[in-house]
Amino acid sequence: MLTYAFFIVVLIAITGYFIGRSRSVALVSGQESRLHSRAGYHGAYIAAWIGVPTVLFTLIWLIFQNSVVDSLLVQSLPEDKIVGLSPAQISLLVSQIKSHAAGISFGQIDAVVVEAAERYARWQNIARWTMFAALLAIALSALVIARSRISPEFRARHGVERVLTGFMIVCSIIAILTTLGIVLSLLFEASRFFAIIPLADFLFGLNWEPQIALRADQGISQGAFGMIPVFAGTLLISFIAMAVAIPIGLLSAIYLTEYAGKNFRALVKPVLEILAGVPTVVYGFFAILVVAPALREWAASIGVDMAPNSALAAGAVMGIMIIPFISSLSDDAINAVPQSMRDGSYAMGATKGETITKVLLPAALPGIAGGILLAVSRAIGETMIVVMAAGIIAKLTLNPLEPVTTVTVQIVTLLIGDSEFDNPKTLAAFALGLILFLVTLALNVIALRIVQKYREQYD
């Protein structure tokens, strides 16, 4: 139905375009130079008049249709059927009615449900047709109104350009809306979580055991939601990743900017950047297929016992992923040091190595530090490598040979296959997400500040 409505509206808009064109030309009996705006703008003006209101109407309708029909449905149910039911039970009943209306039903169906399903299907139908009719009415009346405004002096181009500017502004605001959506949804769900689990318990608790009883009679009662061990695991893995990525990335950037010839640089730089283009799920599989078994074997050969999903394997692979990130940001920072500083150093008789370590690196340090902070933020937010290669059980340890878990792993394991939004287990994922968002945001802001300050010095 929506597709048909869409095509019919598009058809009306196209017709409107041609009507506008031919009418404006007809009004000046073919002498187009007498028009204020070119004929095409008159057409586009009508098309915009049809398109904008119908799109807005459809969006608003779709947002509210379901909730309105649902609340009507609940009200129409017989009193004795819903008295004493919790909201969750009512929503279960509603979804049962809906799936029966869609032709899917399991087991014994209540007569009330069957009746309600018929009513639901009827209302859905009515809603659809009402929307269809309303859309047609809006489109046609817009066509008539817009057409009546066309005259040779009419400033159609200005109207079209205003619509375009409006569209562009709306598109720019989407960026703000996205941020707002992230912040609001995280805050909203997290606040529901903190209503159950106190904030202090979450922030400073030393136990993370998010098992919740499925039924009231099960043994495990509350579960523990202290994020310290989860966060410590995240930091441990990020630290290992940095220990791998910083030396390799920085040294290769130094070599590529200062020592390498032009051809070598042109060849190697893209190869390093391939590492950044590999999807993280591939790195995760690489970790469990190659890196973790190899590290385990190596540990066994020196007589150390190592877990198959150790922090070391996950961190090392994450470090590989981050190498190109560090390398290209350090590359930019070293390149931005003015040539005169190099020349001055060489004039004093310094070797190339001394120039790099004593002049270039200190000068480029803010840029490199900013790059490292950005890389840390990326390591903390990285998901697939740790989901596949790190552990699930939260353990407060600094031993890289043991499995630890991370914030992102917990978010994924808590939310996969579960969409009930009323228990602390799923809500905890949003609380973790909020922490993750705030930490990465802070790191990014600090990093950008450092990088910008540094730029101002030399430009």
Added chain:
Amino acid sequence: MTDTTVAAPEKIHDWASPTSTARVRRRYAADRRLQIYGIAAITAAILVLATLVGSLVLSGYSAFVTSKATVEFYLDPNLIDKDDINNANYRKIVGDSFAKLFPEVTVPRQKTELQKILSTEVRFTLRDYVVANPDKIGQTVRLTVPLSDPFDQLYKGVIPARLNALSSQEAARFENRLKNRGLVEMVDGRTMAKINVYIDPAKVSADDIAAGNFQAILLEGIDALFPGQRVAGIYAMFDDSAAEVIKQRVIANPTLIGSTIEGLSVPVSPAYDTLNKGEIPKIPNPRVGGENEIAWFERLQNLNVLSSPFSTELFTNADSRFPEQAGLWGAIVGSFYALLICFLISFPTGISAAVYLEEFAPKNRWTDLIEVNINNLAAVPSIVFGLLGLAVFLNFFGLPRSAPLVGGMVLSLLTLPTIIIATRAALKAVPPSIRQAALGIGASKHQVVMHHVLPLAMPGILTGTIIGMAQALGETAPLLLIGMNAFITSAPDGFLQAATALPTQIYSWSDSPERGFVARTSAAILVLLGFLVIMNGIAIFLRQRFERKW
């Protein structure tokens, strides 16, 4: 007045002195060291990349072919009801027809074992064939059908038919503890070991010797041989009949009860017997089954009915529980739908936002806020976008779970900053003279942008968009959160149907325990990387072919 004498410097630094030359040498050595570290770092990075690709190719290439057997199926009219073709007992038809290749197998249990060589889905393949060709009922048809996972792996040589029965540790123990101590001897072509056993009266009574616990006596004897070890592997060195040997010996001579028999020869287990004869003992690979299965498989190989054609299933099938039948078609279609939605949303939106910010926006607090926002969004972890999608699109708007529509919407929010940043860079690269010339001949600001600036910036914009799309194709975490990792055995028909995507399919396969899924996962990764290479190749081509330098 020039007679002022120049005082000779007290001391001229002697650059040729050994300390100086040594210092210069040290300084240059430090320089070379730094250079070597740099080369080592680059080599390490490239080696890792090579290992990554190499290991994926090595473990994944075998999934591009499928092992198949060509079998003649007799479509028994007694088993297939012409009016109800769908519900015939195809399991029996497959079993009977396949068993004809092995006339010696008559035991029903063995026949069931035999069927495990073929993939479980063969009966459905046959059913579909008969449904499509009902006139063939009563005839014999030749079909090439896939083998089950273990035999598929066996035929490809990924797993061996037989494994070494003894680890090198076990062989060394036999060598050191028994052979080198002179405790091993050959009796009638059978390897025996000499041990001392104490016939404990507490375990054997003279009245009923046959009922004595000779097993315990044997174990005590072994323990005496390997003091303080008590490892199951040590007991396994001796044959089950060893206790029987002791028993016979005591029955023959009841006076031994209460004394120690020294140097009693007892048989070692067959694996060690083989080892002592200078061969490497083998056992059938438990993944494949026992000796029967290996013999049947060798028969099939000798009959020349096995082949390994290119695996079209990998590209035409959707997901399956059986690795030999699992394919990527569903994931490819799901990814395509999600990317299409992502493109339809983020391309127009991204360009409009970038054009507004770059060409029209006044410099004020609001546009600054938008810019800071876009830069920050580019660095937000992708999983946070997944949380947004889950909370807003699924929970608040009630859109269906696992749908490519939702996946595409989440991915579009992720790629939007990339496209905006790339578009702004492309717009900046168009020289202001173009704008001024167009304004000079009376174009409006909108006409300048639409008719001149945007077309000139388009190659750069497209390059950025394709790179953004490639990123979106590899993105996994947000899709996991909105449920696009579900197990779905058919390709989606529309944007609202449950579907998987390529990266989430890789994730679910990597989690599956069957051996065949390791190769499938690697193959799926190779396919994904192939798509990424193509997309980036197009981006590079566009950049080199159409980019203009002013």
